[in-house]
Amino acid sequence: MATVHDIDTGGRAPALETRGVSVFYGTKAAVKEISLVVPANKVVALIGPSGCGKSTLLRCFNRMNDLVVGARVEGEVDFRGKNLYDDDVDPVEVRRRIGMVFQKPNPFPKSIYENTAFGPRINGFKGDLDTLVEESLRQAALWDEVHDRLGDSAYALSGGQQQRLCIARTLAVKPEIILMDEPASALDPIATQKIEELIYELKTDYTIIIVTHNMQQAARISDYTAFLYMGDLIEYGPTEAIFTNPREERTEAYVTGRFG
Amino acid sequence: MSDHVSTMGGASNPRGRRRKLLGRLFAVLCAAATAVGVLSLVVLLGDLALDGLPRLSGDFLTSFASRFPERAGVKAALAGSVWILVLTAVIAFPISVAAAIYLEEYSGRGWVTRLIQLNIANLAGVPSIVYGILGLAVFVRALGLDRSVLSGALTLSLLILPVIIMASQEAIRAVPRSLREAAYGLGATRWQVVRTQVLPMAMPGILTGTILALSRAVGETAPLIMVGAVGFIAFTPKSLGDPFTVLPLQIYNWISRPQAEFHAIAAAGILVLLALLLTMNAVAILLRNRFQARS
Numbered sequence: 001m002a003t004v005h006d007i008d009t010g011g012r013a014p015a016l017e018t019r020g021v022s023v024f025y026g027t028k029a030a031v032k033e034i035s036l037v038v039p040a041n042k043v044v045a046l047i048g049p050s051g052c053g054k055s056t057l058l059r060c061f062n063r064m065n066d067l068v069v070g071a072r073v074e075g076e077v078d079f080r081g082k083n084l085y086d087d088d089v090d091p092v093e094v095r096r097r098i099g100m101v102f103q104k105p106n107p108f109p110k111s112i113y114e115n116t117a118f119g120p121r122i123n124g125f126k127g128d129l130d131t132l133v134e135e136s137l138r139q140a141a142l143w144d145e146v147h148d149r150l151g152d153s154a155y156a157l158s159g160g161q162q163q164r165l166c167i168a169r170t171l172a173v174k175p176e177i178i179l180m181d182e183p184a185s186a187l188d189p190i191a192t193q194k195i196e197e198l199i200y201e202l203k204t205d206y207t208i209i210i211v212t213h214n215m216q217q218a219a220r221i222s223d224y225t226a227f228l229y230m231g232d233l234i235e236y237g238p239t240e241a242i243f244t245n246p247r248e249e250r251t252e253a254y255v256t257g258r259f260g
Numbered sequence: 261m262s263d264h265v266s267t268m269g270g271a272s273n274p275r276g277r278r279r280k281l282l283g284r285l286f287a288v289l290c291a292a293a294t295a296v297g298v299l300s301l302v303v304l305l306g307d308l309a310l311d312g313l314p315r316l317s318g319d320f321l322t323s324f325a326s327r328f329p330e331r332a333g334v335k336a337a338l339a340g341s342v343w344i345l346v347l348t349a350v351i352a353f354p355i356s357v358a359a360a361i362y363l364e365e366y367s368g369r370g371w372v373t374r375l376i377q378l379n380i381a382n383l384a385g386v387p388s389i390v391y392g393i394l395g396l397a398v399f400v401r402a403l404g405l406d407r408s409v410l411s412g413a414l415t416l417s418l419l420i421l422p423v424i425i426m427a428s429q430e431a432i433r434a435v436p437r438s439l440r441e442a443a444y445g446l447g448a449t450r451w452q453v454v455r456t457q458v459l460p461m462a463m464p465g466i467l468t469g470t471i472l473a474l475s476r477a478v479g480e481t482a483p484l485i486m487v488g489a490v491g492f493i494a495f496t497p498k499s500l501g502d503p504f505t506v507l508p509l510q511i512y513n514w515i516s517r518p519q520a521e522f523h524a525i526a527a528a529g530i531l532v533l534l535a536l537l538l539t540m541n542a543v544a545i546l547l548r549n550r551f552q553a554r555s
Contacts, residue, residue: 067444069369096447106438108457119446122456166442173446 007224007236009039013080015177015207016061021075023056023065030056032231033075038177038224043199043208045222045239047215049254052228054211058179061209062098063091079177096123099175103182105162107154107169112137112146115154115165119173132172140168141198160191167198178202180210184217196221215255219243227251305534312527320528324494325510329521334529337510339496340409340489341478341536344506347413348477352420353470359421360428360466365454384422391419392486400487407488410500415483420473427469431462464548471544475537481508507533 007014016038023031031053038044046054056065063084065071077084084094096119107115116133125132133150137143142164146157154165163183170178180199184192199208199221212218218225219239226236227248235242235251246252253259323333367373395415405411435458443453489505492513497504507529514526 062445064441064445067441092447092449095445100441100445102438102441102445104438106436106442108439108442109461118443118456122443122446122448122452169442169446 007037007039007238009037012040014038015040015042015079016209017078018060019076019078021057021060021073021077023053023060024072024074025068026070030231031060031228034228034233035075036226036233036236038207038209040207041203041205042223043203043210043221044224044226045218046209046211046226046228047213047218047254048228048234049259050213051230053231054228055181057228058181058209058211061177061179062095062100064095064100066091096173097175098177098179099170099173100179101163101166101170101181101183104186105159105166107157107162107165110154111151112154112157112165113150116168116172119169123173136168136172137165139171139202140164141194141201142168158191160187160194163187163191163195164198167195167202171202175206177207177209180208182211182213185213192217215243215257227254229254308527308530308534311524312529312531315525315528316531320525321532325492325513329519329525332514332522332525334507334510334532336493336496337505337507337529338532338536340504341507341533343409343497343504344413344416344484345474345478345536345540347409347500348416348420349470349474351413352417352424352473355417356421356424356470357428357466359425360432361454361458363425364429364432365450365458380422380425384426388419388480389482389486391415392483394418395483395487406501407490407503408501409497409504411487412484412489412504412506415487416477416480419480419483420477423473423476424466424470427473428462428466431465431469432458434465435461460551463551467544467547467551471540475540478506478537478540479508479533481506481512484509507536 014037017036019035020033021031021035022029022033034057046058048054056071059065059068060073060077061084065073073085075085079094079098082089108118110118113133116136117129120129120132134143134147137146142161145161146152146165149156154162157165163186167178167183184195187195196217199210202208210218210222222239224237225239225242227234227242227246227250229250235246235248237247242251243255246255320333321338322335323331324335325337326332363373363377367376392415395411395418399405399411399414400407405414439457439461440453443457448456484506488503489509490503493503493505495502511526511529511533514522514529517523
């Protein structure tokens with residue numbers, strides 16, 4: 001089942017490439033031998049019904065699964081010519097270079113400023129922190145709403161603002177890839193739209209891999225879409241092809257809403 | 261369907277009336293149970309205050325024990341209790357919190373961890389006299405610390421370690437996983453996650469558990485008798501190696517005298533002990549509120 005899903009990366013080195021990645025919880029495989037190529041500065045969406053392994057796969061890309069007791073990863077995830085699962089790779093460094101935004105907004109119980117400054121601080125940032133915080137908040141399209149109350153608690157923000165703060169917090173450590181795990185699923189439609197616009201903007205500087213259960217969202221924002229089902233990668237290709245002309249019957253059934 | 265609606269009439273229906281009656285009876289029983297606790301406390305405190313308050317004075321706090329009841333005071337015992345309290349806190353708190361952090365954040369979930377966990381839970385239930393015997397054998401004799409305030413504090417530290425460890429683990433476990441993941445996701449090391457997220461959030465719970473455990477330590481008598489706290493001394497400890505006595509032991513001494521005058525000063529001693537405990541709890545609440553305000 002280890003089909004290699006080749007993608008035209010336009011001659012550039014891919015941002016990330018997996019080779020036969022499997023994830024086991026105990027003896028049960030949640031993700032089975034997935035190989036795919038993520039082109040740089042593109043948005044890749046992982047879609048599929050609940051429990052298909054899309055979040056688990058996403059968490060392989062920054063070694064977040066290391067933190068899950070009983071989870072075991074096999075295969076290779078290549079990032080800049082290096083397998084992330086090699087023995088000499090420090091997962092802490094991986095997570096700094098490959099950032100993550102989570103399903104539910106999870107700001108720290110601190111001020112807006114301190115939330116944004118947290119990443120740079122723990123990574124020993126030596127420059128002008130105020131400038132970096134402003135830059136990150138601007139990039140996350142939050143600056144105009146919060147610039148006059150940076151000292152307020154992050155919990156005083158709305159859900160959508162909190163999620164954009166979490167994105168700003170991730171941007172502040174200057175990652176190369178941003179992983180997003182259903183970043184808008186806990187938000188209302190307007191907040192969702194803002195996040196989607198933001199993703200579109202961020203694509204010029206970052207590679208984004210996003211898990212979503214919302215197919216319209218995947219169709220709107222992504223360049224490439226991977227459809228997962230029961231731990232298998234069923235189909236991977238340009239988003240337009242996946243949605244209008246899928247090769248696999250199961251993909252078609254899913255994207256047309258016949259199951260899932 | 262219409263049957264259903266009619267049974268909701270409640271009072272008019274005999275079964276509904278009985279259920280309501282039962283509900284009210286249950287509430288009364290619970291209130292009575294609460295009253296038993298509150299009333300006995302009120303009676304106890306009232307009785308103590310009647311006996312002890314007349315004897316409570318500045319002199320009582322600044323005088324040493326004496327064979328003349330009118331001259332006797334709690335100076336040595338109060339000083340000893342405070343020494344023990346502070347030392348025990350200083351020894352037990354860091355060790356317990358470190359152990360809790362290790363068990364929750366670092367160790368796996370293997371059988372070794374589970375065995376340690378089981379042991380800690382069991383240790384919390386071991387009678388305090390057993391810790392006294394251990395303290396006598398290890399600290400007083402083997403380590404040659406003698407019948408000192410340090411031996412006493414070390415023994416009580418052992419006694420309350422499991423309690424603080426378990427309370428701290430509980431508090432650490434209550435820190436949401438999402439916060440840990442957020443910090444890890446930004447490239448934080450395990451230690452950074454613990455220091456910047458887990459500990460600040462868990463601190464109120466850890467402090468509450470610590471103070472409760474310390475309250476228990478301050479009230480202990482048996483293990484301190486084992487490690488040789490003395491019943492009658494006319495000086496306060498000046499260093500870790502000095503002999504000492506504590507309030508509960510002093511109170512016990514007075515109560516076991518035949519003269520009624522000593523019973524009155526025992527009551528006054530109990531009031532001092534209660535005041536010490538209340539002060540500790542107040543400090544705990546203050547600390548907790550400070551930490552909660554910060555996070």
